[in-house]
Amino acid sequence: xxxxxxxxxxxxxxxxxxxxxxxxxxxxxxxxxxxxxxxxxxxxxxxxxxxxxxxxxxxxxxxxxxxxxxxxxxxxxxxxxxxxxxxxxxxxxxxxxxxxxxxxxxxxxxxxxxxxxxxxxxxxxxxxxxxxxxxxxxxxxxxxxxxxxxxxxxxxxxxxxxxxxxxxxxxxxxxxxxxxxxxxxxxxxxxxxxxxxxxxxxxxxxxxxxxxxxxxxxxxxxxxxxxxxxxxxxxxxxxxxxxxxxxxxxxxxxxxxxxxxxxxxxxxxxxxxxxxxxxxxxxxxxxxxxxxxxxxxxxxxxxxxxxxxxxxxxxxxxxxxxxxxxxxxxxxxxxxxxxxxxxxxxxxxxxxxxxxxxxxxxxxxxxxxxxxxxxxxxxxxxxxxxxxxxxxxxxxxxxxxxxxxxxxxxxxxxxxxxxxxxxxxxxxxx
Numbered sequence: 324x325x326x327x328x329x330x331x332x333x334x335x336x337x338x339x340x341x342x343x344x345x346x347x348x349x350x351x352x353x354x355x356x357x358x359x360x361x362x363x364x365x366x367x368x369x370x371x372x373x374x375x376x377x378x379x380x381x382x383x384x385x386x387x388x389x390x391x392x393x394x395x396x397x398x399x400x401x402x403x404x405x406x407x408x409x410x411x412x413x414x415x416x417x418x419x420x421x422x423x424x425x426x427x428x429x430x431x432x433x434x435x436x437x438x439x440x441x442x443x444x445x446x447x448x449x450x451x452x453x454x455x456x457x458x459x460x461x462x463x464x465x466x467x468x469x470x471x472x473x474x475x476x477x478x479x480x481x482x483x484x485x486x487x488x489x490x491x492x493x494x495x496x497x498x499x500x501x502x503x504x505x506x507x508x509x510x511x512x513x514x515x516x517x518x519x520x521x522x523x524x525x526x527x528x529x530x531x532x533x534x535x536x537x538x539x540x541x542x543x544x545x546x547x548x549x550x551x552x553x554x555x556x557x558x559x560x561x562x563x564x565x566x567x568x569x570x571x572x573x574x575x576x577x578x579x580x581x582x583x584x585x586x587x588x589x590x591x592x593x594x595x596x597x598x599x600x601x602x603x604x605x606x607x608x609x610x611x612x613x614x615x616x617x618x619x620x621x622x623x624x625x626x627x628x629x630x631x632x633x634x635x636x637x638x639x640x641x642x643x644x645x646x647x648x649x650x651x652x653x654x655x656x657x658x659x660x661x662x663x664x665x666x667x668x669x670x671x672x673x674x675x676x677x678x679x680x681x682x683x684x685x686x687x688x689x690x691x692x693x694x695x696x697x698x699x700x701x702x703x704x705x706x707x708x709x710x711x712x713x714x715x716x717x718x719x720x721x722x723x724x725x726x727x728x729x730x731x732x733x734x735x736x737x738x739x740x741x742x743x744x745x746x747x748x749x750x751x752x753x
Contacts, residue, residue, distance in 0.1 A: 327615040328612075330367045332611070333363040334615075335614065341356040342586075344356060344384070346412075354406055356407070356410045356414065357358045364625055365623075374669075375619045375623065378674075379626045382674055383626040384714070389636065398498060399566045405629055409502075411578045412505045412624055413574065414582055418581075421586050441547030441548075444547060445468070446549045447486070448464075448486075450490060450523075453487040453489040455494070455561055457496065458488075461546075461716060466606065468483075468546045473512070479719050484732065487529045491523075492519035492699065493520045494562070495581050500516075500698055507680065507694045518750075525742045529556040568583075571738070652747035655692050656747060662675045662676075662700025663703050663708075663740070666707070672701040676701065679693070680697075692752065694748075706736075
């Protein structure tokens with residue numbers, strides 16, 4: 324078996340151990356889950372793109388320096404916490420990939436595939452499917468929509484990026500909400516989804532208005548991917564199941580609930596409805612080929628875990644004191660802006676979520692406002708930044724220029740920042 328296959332099985336075993344650790348916490352299962360993930364990272368490190376290696380290296384470097392400073396000042400080195408790190412978050416992301424075994428996206432053969440109406444249906448279809456299968460829907464739709472030169476237009480990129488990025492505001496199957504809930508354990512998933520959903524609605528309305536105002540002739544040749552409404556049952560059902568299980572088992576960490584549902588439901592349905600040998604072969608192929616493809620995410624979130632432990636060991640005094648602490652909505656909006664600007668500079672939002680969770684924990688931001696600010700910043704940033712995963716796919720796969728991404732989405736970022744502040748001020752802060 325190649326090293327990538329071994330790494331895939333290490334990640335799969337880490338999922339199981341992490342679930343055990345979440346449902347019935349034991350230090351041993353958490354440490355072993357973390358150890359398997361670190362070993363998988365070592366086997367997959369050479370597959371990680373150079374740009375991501377630099378980012379991972381910076382996070383690891385700052386984290387290790389912080390750990391060294393903490394050891395010098397306090398004489399303690401939390402190696403166990405470093406190994407465990409973000410193992411629950413990483414195993415959630417790995418379990419979500421199994422949803423692709425269950426969910427199949429079908430386009431509506433009776434619908435027109437070009438023009439404004441097709442693009443509008445694509446926007447909402449990508450949003451709903453992206454809430455469960457995440458980046459997979461981007462390449463699925465993008466490959467269908469590109470022209471004969473293999474290129475997407477700026478309007479096609481706009482609706483794909485915003486339709487997918489706006490799921491960050493509310494979907495429990497995204498890395499953003501998983502990361503925020505990991506660092507802000509006192510925040511309720513249902514409350515966070517309800518607070519984030521209006522931001523998703525606002526983002527979709529902005530994109531809808533922009534498409535409707537565009538001249539028909541400008542969009543006449545743009546191909547869409549109008550997803551059949553009959554395909555939308557599973558995404559909606561999965562979200563409902565997660566919330567019901569969370570309500571029934573409130574003692575289970577919400578990350579463990581999402582992990583269990585994302586892994587368990589597809590496998591149960593999968594083996595119930597087909598030839599067991601063929602289904603087992605597909606699952607094995609998924610473990611040995613699909614899981615290793617998350618090497619970049621694995622390194623990024625492991626290194627962010629080291630950073631969180633290192634900074635957490637140093638920051639033992641009062642939280643950072645912002646001059647705007649008396650204005651919670653202002654502080655929250657400022658944090659959103661910081662995440663967006665740093666993302667444009669190439670810093671992944673998970674790094675800023677880690678830093679902010681440690682540095683401004685609970686500072687004048689009650690009732691989940693800090694958590695909401697983090698997912699708002701993350702959702703806007705990944706749509707706008709050419710250096711986000713979405714932006715890189717557009718450039719590398721669909722020949723989209725950096726300038727096109729920025730021209731379409733920078734005004735959107737400003738409108739979203741304004742809408743976010745209004746929601747913070749009049750909808751969240753009491």
